[in-house]
Amino acid sequence: MKVVRDAAALAAAVGEWRAAGQRVAVVPTMGYLHEGHLALVARARELAPRVVATIFVNPTQFAPHEDLGRYPRDEAGDIAKLEAAGCDLLFAPPVEVVYPPSFATRIAMEGPALGLEGTHRPQMFGGVALVCTRLFGLTRADVGVFGEKDWQQVMVIRRVVADLALPIEIVTVPTVRAADGLALSSRNAYLDAGARAKAVALHAALVFAAERLRAGETAGEACAAAEKRLLEAGFDRVDYVAVRREGDFFELDRLEGAARVLGAAWLGSVRLIDNSTT
Protein backbone atom coordinates (compact mmCIF):
# COMPACT_ATOMS: atom_id res chain seq x y z
CA MET A 1 0.00 0.00 0.00
CA LYS A 2 1.29 3.40 -1.01
CA VAL A 3 1.23 6.15 1.67
CA VAL A 4 1.16 9.66 0.23
CA ARG A 5 1.00 12.99 2.01
CA ASP A 6 0.80 15.60 -0.74
CA ALA A 7 -1.71 16.40 -3.47
CA ALA A 8 0.72 15.95 -6.36
CA ALA A 9 1.72 12.41 -5.37
CA LEU A 10 -1.94 11.55 -4.86
CA ALA A 11 -2.89 12.96 -8.27
CA ALA A 12 -0.06 11.02 -9.93
CA ALA A 13 -1.11 7.69 -8.40
CA VAL A 14 -4.81 8.15 -9.05
CA GLY A 15 -4.16 9.57 -12.51
CA GLU A 16 -2.36 6.37 -13.49
CA TRP A 17 -5.30 4.24 -12.40
CA ARG A 18 -7.81 6.43 -14.14
CA ALA A 19 -5.76 6.44 -17.33
CA ALA A 20 -5.98 2.63 -17.19
CA GLY A 21 -9.78 2.93 -16.92
CA GLN A 22 -9.91 1.82 -13.29
CA ARG A 23 -12.61 3.25 -11.04
CA VAL A 24 -11.53 4.63 -7.69
CA ALA A 25 -13.37 4.36 -4.37
CA VAL A 26 -12.48 6.57 -1.41
CA VAL A 27 -13.00 5.90 2.30
CA PRO A 28 -12.52 9.17 4.21
CA THR A 29 -11.64 8.64 7.89
CA MET A 30 -10.18 10.47 10.86
CA GLY A 31 -7.97 7.44 11.62
CA TYR A 32 -7.70 5.29 14.75
CA LEU A 33 -9.35 2.64 12.63
CA HIS A 34 -11.64 -0.12 13.88
CA GLU A 35 -13.69 -2.88 12.27
CA GLY A 36 -16.30 -0.34 11.19
CA HIS A 37 -13.76 1.46 9.01
CA LEU A 38 -12.48 -1.84 7.65
CA ALA A 39 -16.04 -2.78 6.64
CA LEU A 40 -16.03 0.44 4.58
CA VAL A 41 -12.79 -0.61 2.90
CA ALA A 42 -14.24 -4.05 2.18
CA ARG A 43 -17.33 -2.47 0.60
CA ALA A 44 -15.12 -0.08 -1.37
CA ARG A 45 -13.22 -3.04 -2.78
CA GLU A 46 -16.49 -4.46 -4.09
CA LEU A 47 -17.29 -1.14 -5.75
CA ALA A 48 -14.01 -0.31 -7.46
CA PRO A 49 -10.73 -1.97 -8.39
CA ARG A 50 -8.79 0.80 -6.63
CA VAL A 51 -9.38 1.89 -3.05
CA VAL A 52 -8.01 5.03 -1.43
CA ALA A 53 -8.39 5.61 2.30
CA THR A 54 -7.81 9.02 3.78
CA ILE A 55 -6.81 9.81 7.35
CA PHE A 56 -7.26 13.43 8.29
CA VAL A 57 -8.48 14.83 11.59
CA ASN A 58 -10.21 17.82 10.07
CA PRO A 59 -9.85 20.98 12.16
CA THR A 60 -12.69 22.83 10.39
CA GLN A 61 -15.28 20.45 11.83
CA PHE A 62 -14.21 20.83 15.46
CA ALA A 63 -15.24 23.72 17.71
CA PRO A 64 -12.50 25.19 19.95
CA HIS A 65 -13.80 23.37 23.06
CA GLU A 66 -14.06 19.99 21.31
CA ASP A 67 -11.63 17.07 21.21
CA LEU A 68 -9.49 17.96 18.16
CA GLY A 69 -6.29 18.00 20.22
CA ARG A 70 -6.91 14.72 22.01
CA TYR A 71 -8.58 12.84 19.14
CA PRO A 72 -6.94 9.37 19.27
CA ARG A 73 -4.25 8.62 16.69
CA ASP A 74 -2.32 5.49 15.73
CA GLU A 75 -1.07 5.87 12.19
CA ALA A 76 1.28 2.85 12.26
CA GLY A 77 -1.58 0.63 13.43
CA ASP A 78 -3.92 2.16 10.85
CA ILE A 79 -1.45 1.49 8.03
CA ALA A 80 -1.13 -2.18 9.04
CA LYS A 81 -4.93 -2.57 9.15
CA LEU A 82 -5.49 -0.86 5.81
CA GLU A 83 -2.75 -2.91 4.17
CA ALA A 84 -4.32 -6.12 5.48
CA ALA A 85 -7.75 -4.96 4.29
CA GLY A 86 -6.48 -4.57 0.72
CA CYS A 87 -6.45 -0.78 0.52
CA ASP A 88 -4.31 0.46 -2.40
CA LEU A 89 -3.34 3.88 -1.15
CA LEU A 90 -3.48 5.88 2.05
CA PHE A 91 -3.68 9.65 1.73
CA ALA A 92 -2.61 11.03 5.11
CA PRO A 93 -1.88 14.70 4.52
CA PRO A 94 -0.73 17.29 7.03
CA VAL A 95 -3.13 20.18 7.67
CA GLU A 96 -1.30 22.55 5.30
CA VAL A 97 -1.87 20.21 2.34
CA VAL A 98 -5.63 20.16 2.92
CA TYR A 99 -5.81 23.84 3.87
CA PRO A 100 -2.88 25.74 2.32
CA PRO A 101 -2.35 29.35 3.47
CA SER A 102 -4.11 30.63 0.34
CA PHE A 103 -7.24 28.54 1.06
CA ALA A 104 -10.25 30.87 1.07
CA THR A 105 -13.41 28.77 0.72
CA ARG A 106 -15.98 27.97 3.38
CA ILE A 107 -19.15 25.91 3.04
CA ALA A 108 -22.28 26.34 5.16
CA MET A 109 -24.99 23.69 5.12
CA GLU A 110 -28.68 23.99 5.90
CA GLY A 111 -31.38 21.35 5.25
CA PRO A 112 -30.25 18.04 6.79
CA ALA A 113 -27.47 19.86 8.68
CA LEU A 114 -30.03 21.70 10.84
CA GLY A 115 -31.03 20.28 14.20
CA LEU A 116 -29.58 17.35 16.20
CA GLU A 117 -25.79 17.33 15.63
CA GLY A 118 -26.15 20.64 13.82
CA THR A 119 -27.61 22.21 16.97
CA HIS A 120 -25.07 20.74 19.36
CA ARG A 121 -22.06 21.10 17.04
CA PRO A 122 -22.99 24.05 14.83
CA GLN A 123 -19.61 24.24 13.10
CA MET A 124 -19.37 20.60 12.23
CA PHE A 125 -21.30 19.98 9.05
CA GLY A 126 -19.91 22.93 7.13
CA GLY A 127 -16.46 21.56 7.96
CA VAL A 128 -17.47 18.03 6.98
CA ALA A 129 -18.94 19.23 3.67
CA LEU A 130 -15.81 21.28 2.97
CA VAL A 131 -13.27 18.57 3.71
CA CYS A 132 -15.24 15.86 1.91
CA THR A 133 -15.67 18.04 -1.17
CA ARG A 134 -11.93 18.75 -1.19
CA LEU A 135 -10.99 15.11 -0.58
CA PHE A 136 -13.38 13.93 -3.29
CA GLY A 137 -11.71 16.37 -5.67
CA LEU A 138 -8.13 15.52 -4.69
CA THR A 139 -8.73 11.76 -4.92
CA ARG A 140 -10.90 12.08 -8.05
CA ALA A 141 -12.89 9.18 -6.64
CA ASP A 142 -15.90 7.73 -8.48
CA VAL A 143 -17.51 6.51 -5.28
CA GLY A 144 -17.23 7.47 -1.60
CA VAL A 145 -18.04 4.99 1.16
CA PHE A 146 -19.37 6.13 4.54
CA GLY A 147 -20.63 4.42 7.69
CA GLU A 148 -24.25 4.73 8.76
CA LYS A 149 -23.33 5.37 12.39
CA ASP A 150 -22.98 9.02 11.43
CA TRP A 151 -26.35 9.07 9.69
CA GLN A 152 -26.88 12.82 9.73
CA GLN A 153 -23.39 13.24 8.32
CA VAL A 154 -24.31 10.88 5.48
CA MET A 155 -27.39 13.00 4.76
CA VAL A 156 -25.26 16.16 4.67
CA ILE A 157 -22.65 14.60 2.39
CA ARG A 158 -25.34 13.34 0.01
CA ARG A 159 -26.76 16.87 0.04
CA VAL A 160 -23.52 18.70 -0.79
CA VAL A 161 -22.70 16.15 -3.49
CA ALA A 162 -26.11 16.72 -5.09
CA ASP A 163 -26.01 20.50 -4.66
CA LEU A 164 -22.52 20.98 -6.07
CA ALA A 165 -23.16 18.23 -8.65
CA LEU A 166 -19.90 16.58 -7.63
CA PRO A 167 -18.96 13.65 -9.89
CA ILE A 168 -19.08 11.03 -7.13
CA GLU A 169 -21.58 8.46 -5.90
CA ILE A 170 -22.09 7.99 -2.13
CA VAL A 171 -22.54 4.48 -0.74
CA THR A 172 -23.20 3.67 2.91
CA VAL A 173 -22.41 0.64 5.05
CA PRO A 174 -24.48 -0.42 8.10
CA THR A 175 -22.95 0.30 11.48
CA VAL A 176 -20.58 -2.35 12.82
CA ARG A 177 -21.29 -3.12 16.49
CA ALA A 178 -19.59 -4.82 19.42
CA ALA A 179 -21.21 -8.06 20.61
CA ASP A 180 -23.32 -6.13 23.12
CA GLY A 181 -24.60 -3.69 20.50
CA LEU A 182 -22.36 -0.67 21.06
CA ALA A 183 -21.57 1.02 17.75
CA LEU A 184 -17.84 0.92 17.04
CA SER A 185 -16.36 4.39 17.22
CA SER A 186 -12.86 5.77 17.60
CA ARG A 187 -14.23 7.82 20.49
CA ASN A 188 -15.02 4.61 22.41
CA ALA A 189 -11.32 4.74 23.32
CA TYR A 190 -12.24 7.55 25.72
CA LEU A 191 -14.50 5.20 27.76
CA ASP A 192 -13.20 3.63 30.99
CA ALA A 193 -14.52 0.18 32.01
CA GLY A 194 -17.47 1.57 33.96
CA ALA A 195 -18.53 3.90 31.16
CA ARG A 196 -18.03 1.18 28.57
CA ALA A 197 -20.47 -1.05 30.47
CA LYS A 198 -23.10 1.70 30.50
CA ALA A 199 -22.52 2.70 26.87
CA VAL A 200 -24.49 -0.23 25.47
CA ALA A 201 -27.65 1.46 26.73
CA LEU A 202 -27.48 4.02 23.90
CA HIS A 203 -28.18 1.56 21.11
CA ALA A 204 -30.67 -0.33 23.30
CA ALA A 205 -32.62 2.87 23.96
CA LEU A 206 -32.79 3.75 20.25
CA VAL A 207 -33.95 0.23 19.35
CA PHE A 208 -36.52 0.53 22.14
CA ALA A 209 -37.79 3.84 20.72
CA ALA A 210 -38.03 2.28 17.26
CA GLU A 211 -40.16 -0.55 18.69
CA ARG A 212 -42.52 1.90 20.37
CA LEU A 213 -42.83 3.89 17.13
CA ARG A 214 -43.74 0.71 15.31
CA ALA A 215 -46.30 0.06 18.05
CA GLY A 216 -47.95 3.37 17.16
CA GLU A 217 -46.52 5.82 19.68
CA THR A 218 -45.73 9.37 18.59
CA ALA A 219 -42.13 10.41 18.11
CA GLY A 220 -42.46 12.61 21.20
CA GLU A 221 -43.59 9.70 23.37
CA ALA A 222 -41.08 7.18 22.05
CA CYS A 223 -38.13 9.56 22.27
CA ALA A 224 -39.04 10.71 25.79
CA ALA A 225 -39.19 7.08 26.89
CA ALA A 226 -35.79 6.39 25.34
CA GLU A 227 -34.25 9.47 27.01
CA LYS A 228 -35.61 8.26 30.36
CA ARG A 229 -33.98 4.87 29.79
CA LEU A 230 -30.66 6.49 28.97
CA LEU A 231 -30.60 8.49 32.18
CA GLU A 232 -31.67 5.43 34.20
CA ALA A 233 -28.83 3.44 32.61
CA GLY A 234 -26.31 5.95 33.88
CA PHE A 235 -25.90 8.42 31.00
CA ASP A 236 -25.21 11.84 32.49
CA ARG A 237 -26.91 13.95 29.86
CA VAL A 238 -28.94 13.40 26.69
CA ASP A 239 -28.44 15.88 23.84
CA TYR A 240 -31.34 14.45 21.84
CA VAL A 241 -33.29 11.41 20.79
CA ALA A 242 -35.19 12.15 17.58
CA VAL A 243 -36.92 10.58 14.61
CA ARG A 244 -36.13 11.59 11.05
CA ARG A 245 -37.39 10.29 7.73
CA GLU A 246 -34.76 8.16 6.00
CA GLY A 247 -34.64 9.77 2.54
CA ASP A 248 -34.79 13.48 3.23
CA PHE A 249 -34.09 13.71 6.98
CA PHE A 250 -37.40 15.50 7.65
CA GLU A 251 -38.69 15.44 11.20
CA LEU A 252 -41.51 12.94 11.78
CA ASP A 253 -44.32 12.97 14.33
CA ARG A 254 -45.23 9.36 13.70
CA LEU A 255 -43.67 6.48 11.85
CA GLU A 256 -44.36 6.79 8.13
CA GLY A 257 -42.13 4.83 5.75
CA ALA A 258 -38.46 4.20 6.50
CA ALA A 259 -37.05 6.31 9.31
CA ARG A 260 -34.15 6.53 11.72
CA VAL A 261 -34.15 7.10 15.45
CA LEU A 262 -31.04 9.09 16.27
CA GLY A 263 -29.51 9.82 19.63
CA ALA A 264 -26.58 11.59 21.27
CA ALA A 265 -25.75 11.35 24.96
CA TRP A 266 -22.91 11.90 27.40
CA LEU A 267 -21.06 9.57 29.75
CA GLY A 268 -18.97 11.99 31.76
CA SER A 269 -16.95 13.96 29.22
CA VAL A 270 -17.49 11.44 26.42
CA ARG A 271 -20.21 12.11 23.88
CA LEU A 272 -21.60 9.13 21.96
CA ILE A 273 -23.97 9.10 19.00
CA ASP A 274 -25.84 6.26 17.34
CA ASN A 275 -28.99 5.55 15.36
CA SER A 276 -31.38 2.74 14.62
CA THR A 277 -33.56 1.89 11.65
CA THR A 278 -37.27 1.56 12.36
Added chain:
Amino acid sequence: MKVVRDAAALAAAVGEWRAAGQRVAVVPTMGYLHEGHLALVARARELAPRVVATIFVNPTQFAPHEDLGRYPRDEAGDIAKLEAAGCDLLFAPPVEVVYPPSFATRIAMEGPALGLEGTHRPQMFGGVALVCTRLFGLTRADVGVFGEKDWQQVMVIRRVVADLALPIEIVTVPTVRAADGLALSSRNAYLDAGARAKAVALHAALVFAAERLRAGETAGEACAAAEKRLLEAGFDRVDYVAVRREGDFFELDRLEGAARVLGAAWLGSVRLIDNSTT
Protein backbone atom coordinates in the same frame (compact mmCIF):
# COMPACT_ATOMS: atom_id res chain seq x y z
CA MET B 1 -27.47 23.91 -31.31
CA LYS B 2 -29.35 22.01 -28.64
CA VAL B 3 -31.15 24.10 -25.99
CA VAL B 4 -31.71 22.24 -22.71
CA ARG B 5 -33.30 23.44 -19.51
CA ASP B 6 -32.99 20.54 -17.08
CA ALA B 7 -30.08 18.68 -15.50
CA ALA B 8 -31.00 15.25 -16.88
CA ALA B 9 -31.09 16.41 -20.53
CA LEU B 10 -27.78 18.22 -19.98
CA ALA B 11 -26.20 15.13 -18.43
CA ALA B 12 -27.43 12.97 -21.30
CA ALA B 13 -25.99 15.25 -23.99
CA VAL B 14 -22.66 15.79 -22.23
CA GLY B 15 -22.45 12.13 -21.25
CA GLU B 16 -22.62 11.13 -24.91
CA TRP B 17 -19.74 13.44 -25.79
CA ARG B 18 -17.65 12.29 -22.87
CA ALA B 19 -18.29 8.64 -23.72
CA ALA B 20 -16.91 9.44 -27.17
CA GLY B 21 -13.78 10.88 -25.52
CA GLN B 22 -14.61 14.48 -26.42
CA ARG B 23 -13.53 17.24 -24.07
CA VAL B 24 -16.15 19.80 -23.06
CA ALA B 25 -15.65 23.54 -22.54
CA VAL B 26 -18.21 25.66 -20.72
CA VAL B 27 -18.88 29.39 -21.06
CA PRO B 28 -21.06 30.52 -18.12
CA THR B 29 -22.97 33.72 -18.81
CA MET B 30 -25.94 35.73 -17.56
CA GLY B 31 -27.16 36.20 -21.14
CA TYR B 32 -27.81 39.36 -23.18
CA LEU B 33 -24.75 38.34 -25.10
CA HIS B 34 -22.30 40.69 -26.80
CA GLU B 35 -19.02 40.28 -28.68
CA GLY B 36 -17.19 39.73 -25.40
CA HIS B 37 -19.20 36.59 -24.72
CA LEU B 38 -18.74 35.42 -28.30
CA ALA B 39 -14.98 35.79 -27.91
CA LEU B 40 -15.28 33.38 -24.97
CA VAL B 41 -17.16 30.90 -27.17
CA ALA B 42 -14.51 31.25 -29.88
CA ARG B 43 -11.76 30.54 -27.32
CA ALA B 44 -13.76 27.60 -25.96
CA ARG B 45 -13.94 26.12 -29.46
CA GLU B 46 -10.15 26.21 -29.64
CA LEU B 47 -9.92 24.39 -26.30
CA ALA B 48 -12.44 21.59 -26.76
CA PRO B 49 -14.43 19.92 -29.54
CA ARG B 50 -17.67 20.49 -27.59
CA VAL B 51 -18.80 23.86 -26.26
CA VAL B 52 -21.60 24.42 -23.77
CA ALA B 53 -22.79 27.94 -23.00
CA THR B 54 -24.97 28.60 -19.97
CA ILE B 55 -27.39 31.47 -19.50
CA PHE B 56 -28.51 31.94 -15.93
CA VAL B 57 -29.12 35.19 -14.10
CA ASN B 58 -28.03 33.86 -10.72
CA PRO B 59 -30.14 35.22 -7.84
CA THR B 60 -27.62 34.20 -5.14
CA GLN B 61 -25.10 36.76 -6.39
CA PHE B 62 -27.47 39.74 -6.33
CA ALA B 63 -28.33 41.72 -3.20
CA PRO B 64 -32.01 42.67 -2.74
CA HIS B 65 -31.42 46.28 -3.87
CA GLU B 66 -29.46 45.29 -6.99
CA ASP B 67 -30.59 44.84 -10.59
CA LEU B 68 -31.65 41.16 -10.63
CA GLY B 69 -35.19 42.02 -11.69
CA ARG B 70 -34.23 44.40 -14.47
CA TYR B 71 -31.13 42.56 -15.71
CA PRO B 72 -31.47 42.69 -19.52
CA ARG B 73 -32.64 39.52 -21.27
CA ASP B 74 -32.93 38.46 -24.89
CA GLU B 75 -32.87 34.70 -25.10
CA ALA B 76 -33.95 34.48 -28.72
CA GLY B 77 -31.18 36.85 -29.76
CA ASP B 78 -28.69 34.98 -27.57
CA ILE B 79 -29.59 31.64 -29.15
CA ALA B 80 -29.04 33.04 -32.65
CA LYS B 81 -25.65 34.46 -31.65
CA LEU B 82 -24.49 31.26 -29.95
CA GLU B 83 -25.62 29.16 -32.89
CA ALA B 84 -23.69 31.39 -35.28
CA ALA B 85 -20.64 31.22 -33.01
CA GLY B 86 -20.58 27.42 -33.21
CA CYS B 87 -21.76 26.63 -29.70
CA ASP B 88 -22.99 23.00 -29.41
CA LEU B 89 -25.41 23.32 -26.52
CA LEU B 90 -27.08 26.05 -24.52
CA PHE B 91 -28.02 25.23 -20.95
CA ALA B 92 -30.64 27.81 -19.94
CA PRO B 93 -32.26 26.46 -16.79
CA PRO B 94 -35.04 28.02 -14.74
CA VAL B 95 -34.11 28.94 -11.15
CA GLU B 96 -35.62 25.75 -9.68
CA VAL B 97 -33.27 23.56 -11.73
CA VAL B 98 -30.21 25.35 -10.40
CA TYR B 99 -31.61 25.72 -6.88
CA PRO B 100 -34.23 23.00 -6.21
CA PRO B 101 -36.28 23.33 -3.01
CA SER B 102 -34.01 20.80 -1.27
CA PHE B 103 -30.87 22.82 -2.07
CA ALA B 104 -29.01 23.45 1.19
CA THR B 105 -25.44 24.49 0.36
CA ARG B 106 -23.90 27.95 0.62
CA ILE B 107 -20.33 28.99 -0.16
CA ALA B 108 -18.51 31.91 1.44
CA MET B 109 -15.26 33.19 -0.05
CA GLU B 110 -12.42 35.07 1.58
CA GLY B 111 -8.96 35.74 0.08
CA PRO B 112 -9.43 37.34 -3.37
CA ALA B 113 -13.13 37.90 -2.61
CA LEU B 114 -12.28 40.46 0.08
CA GLY B 115 -12.17 44.16 -0.79
CA LEU B 116 -13.19 46.00 -3.97
CA GLU B 117 -16.27 44.24 -5.40
CA GLY B 118 -16.42 42.13 -2.23
CA THR B 119 -16.77 45.30 -0.15
CA HIS B 120 -19.39 46.93 -2.36
CA ARG B 121 -21.30 43.73 -3.18
CA PRO B 122 -20.65 41.50 -0.15
CA GLN B 123 -23.03 38.75 -1.22
CA MET B 124 -21.75 38.45 -4.74
CA PHE B 125 -18.68 36.22 -4.73
CA GLY B 126 -20.17 33.51 -2.54
CA GLY B 127 -23.03 33.36 -5.03
CA VAL B 128 -20.64 33.33 -7.99
CA ALA B 129 -18.56 30.54 -6.44
CA LEU B 130 -21.69 28.54 -5.68
CA VAL B 131 -23.29 28.82 -9.10
CA CYS B 132 -20.03 28.22 -10.97
CA THR B 133 -19.25 25.14 -8.86
CA ARG B 134 -22.73 23.78 -9.56
CA LEU B 135 -22.60 24.62 -13.27
CA PHE B 136 -19.15 23.06 -13.59
CA GLY B 137 -20.55 19.91 -11.99
CA LEU B 138 -23.74 19.79 -14.04
CA THR B 139 -21.91 20.36 -17.33
CA ARG B 140 -18.98 18.10 -16.34
CA ALA B 141 -16.82 20.52 -18.29
CA ASP B 142 -13.06 20.02 -18.60
CA VAL B 143 -12.42 23.73 -19.07
CA GLY B 144 -14.30 26.89 -18.17
CA VAL B 145 -13.79 30.13 -20.11
CA PHE B 146 -14.23 33.55 -18.45
CA GLY B 147 -13.71 37.14 -19.49
CA GLU B 148 -11.02 39.29 -17.89
CA LYS B 149 -13.36 42.27 -17.53
CA ASP B 150 -14.49 40.70 -14.26
CA TRP B 151 -10.95 40.16 -13.06
CA GLN B 152 -11.71 39.81 -9.36
CA GLN B 153 -14.39 37.27 -10.27
CA VAL B 154 -11.80 35.29 -12.23
CA MET B 155 -9.54 35.31 -9.16
CA VAL B 156 -12.39 34.02 -6.98
CA ILE B 157 -13.33 31.30 -9.45
CA ARG B 158 -9.72 30.15 -9.72
CA ARG B 159 -9.62 30.09 -5.91
CA VAL B 160 -12.76 27.97 -5.41
CA VAL B 161 -11.66 25.59 -8.16
CA ALA B 162 -8.30 25.11 -6.44
CA ASP B 163 -9.78 24.90 -2.93
CA LEU B 164 -12.47 22.36 -3.78
CA ALA B 165 -10.08 20.58 -6.19
CA LEU B 166 -12.75 20.75 -8.88
CA PRO B 167 -11.82 18.80 -12.03
CA ILE B 168 -11.84 21.80 -14.34
CA GLU B 169 -9.28 24.17 -15.80
CA ILE B 170 -10.01 27.92 -15.93
CA VAL B 171 -9.00 29.91 -19.00
CA THR B 172 -9.48 33.66 -19.42
CA VAL B 173 -9.95 35.87 -22.46
CA PRO B 174 -8.91 39.55 -22.63
CA THR B 175 -11.70 42.10 -22.40
CA VAL B 176 -13.39 42.97 -25.68
CA ARG B 177 -13.86 46.75 -26.04
CA ALA B 178 -15.83 49.18 -28.14
CA ALA B 179 -13.81 51.33 -30.55
CA ASP B 180 -13.50 54.08 -27.92
CA GLY B 181 -12.21 51.65 -25.27
CA LEU B 182 -15.37 50.97 -23.24
CA ALA B 183 -15.40 47.37 -22.06
CA LEU B 184 -18.37 45.49 -23.52
CA SER B 185 -20.88 44.64 -20.79
CA SER B 186 -24.52 43.64 -20.78
CA ARG B 187 -25.04 46.45 -18.28
CA ASN B 188 -23.98 49.00 -20.93
CA ALA B 189 -27.60 48.59 -22.12
CA TYR B 190 -28.57 50.72 -19.11
CA LEU B 191 -26.58 53.72 -20.43
CA ASP B 192 -28.34 56.54 -22.24
CA ALA B 193 -26.45 58.45 -24.96
CA GLY B 194 -25.05 61.02 -22.53
CA ALA B 195 -23.85 58.41 -20.06
CA ARG B 196 -22.47 56.27 -22.86
CA ALA B 197 -20.30 59.17 -24.00
CA LYS B 198 -18.90 59.63 -20.50
CA ALA B 199 -18.41 55.91 -19.87
CA VAL B 200 -15.24 55.71 -21.93
CA ALA B 201 -13.49 57.66 -19.17
CA LEU B 202 -13.43 54.56 -16.93
CA HIS B 203 -11.02 52.59 -19.06
CA ALA B 204 -9.04 55.73 -19.86
CA ALA B 205 -8.62 56.49 -16.15
CA LEU B 206 -7.39 52.95 -15.38
CA VAL B 207 -4.90 53.06 -18.26
CA PHE B 208 -3.77 56.45 -16.97
CA ALA B 209 -3.24 55.01 -13.48
CA ALA B 210 -1.27 52.11 -14.95
CA GLU B 211 0.98 54.59 -16.76
CA ARG B 212 1.62 56.54 -13.56
CA LEU B 213 2.44 53.32 -11.71
CA ARG B 214 4.93 52.43 -14.41
CA ALA B 215 6.38 55.93 -14.03
CA GLY B 216 7.07 55.11 -10.35
CA GLU B 217 4.10 56.60 -8.51
CA THR B 218 2.65 54.77 -5.52
CA ALA B 219 -0.66 52.97 -5.85
CA GLY B 220 -2.22 55.62 -3.60
CA GLU B 221 -1.07 58.47 -5.85
CA ALA B 222 -1.93 56.79 -9.14
CA CYS B 223 -5.37 55.67 -7.97
CA ALA B 224 -6.24 59.06 -6.48
CA ALA B 225 -5.30 60.70 -9.78
CA ALA B 226 -7.50 58.23 -11.68
CA GLU B 227 -10.43 58.83 -9.34
CA LYS B 228 -10.08 62.56 -9.87
CA ARG B 229 -10.17 62.05 -13.64
CA LEU B 230 -13.32 59.93 -13.36
CA LEU B 231 -15.17 62.60 -11.42
CA GLU B 232 -13.97 65.31 -13.82
CA ALA B 233 -15.22 63.20 -16.74
CA GLY B 234 -18.72 63.16 -15.30
CA PHE B 235 -18.85 59.98 -13.23
CA ASP B 236 -21.10 60.60 -10.23
CA ARG B 237 -19.35 58.37 -7.73
CA VAL B 238 -16.25 56.18 -7.62
CA ASP B 239 -16.46 52.98 -5.56
CA TYR B 240 -12.75 52.29 -5.91
CA VAL B 241 -9.66 52.43 -8.06
CA ALA B 242 -7.09 49.95 -6.77
CA VAL B 243 -3.98 47.99 -7.71
CA ARG B 244 -3.71 44.25 -7.15
CA ARG B 245 -1.00 41.76 -8.00
CA GLU B 246 -1.96 39.63 -10.97
CA GLY B 247 -1.39 36.12 -9.62
CA ASP B 248 -2.72 36.23 -6.07
CA PHE B 249 -4.73 39.46 -6.00
CA PHE B 250 -2.67 40.88 -3.12
CA GLU B 251 -2.81 44.64 -2.61
CA LEU B 252 0.25 46.48 -3.91
CA ASP B 253 1.77 49.78 -2.80
CA ARG B 254 3.98 50.06 -5.85
CA LEU B 255 4.24 48.27 -9.17
CA GLU B 256 6.10 45.00 -8.72
CA GLY B 257 5.62 42.33 -11.37
CA ALA B 258 2.38 41.92 -13.30
CA ALA B 259 -0.57 43.75 -11.76
CA ARG B 260 -4.03 45.02 -12.55
CA VAL B 261 -5.57 48.39 -11.91
CA LEU B 262 -9.24 47.83 -11.16
CA GLY B 263 -12.04 50.35 -10.93
CA ALA B 264 -15.75 50.64 -10.29
CA ALA B 265 -17.74 53.84 -10.72
CA TRP B 266 -21.27 55.10 -11.16
CA LEU B 267 -22.97 57.04 -13.94
CA GLY B 268 -26.34 57.85 -12.37
CA SER B 269 -27.81 54.51 -11.33
CA VAL B 270 -25.50 52.47 -13.58
CA ARG B 271 -22.42 50.91 -12.03
CA LEU B 272 -19.54 50.03 -14.37
CA ILE B 273 -16.39 48.06 -13.62
CA ASP B 274 -13.24 47.56 -15.63
CA ASN B 275 -9.54 46.85 -15.22
CA SER B 276 -6.26 47.41 -17.00
CA THR B 277 -3.02 45.50 -17.07
CA THR B 278 0.07 47.42 -16.04
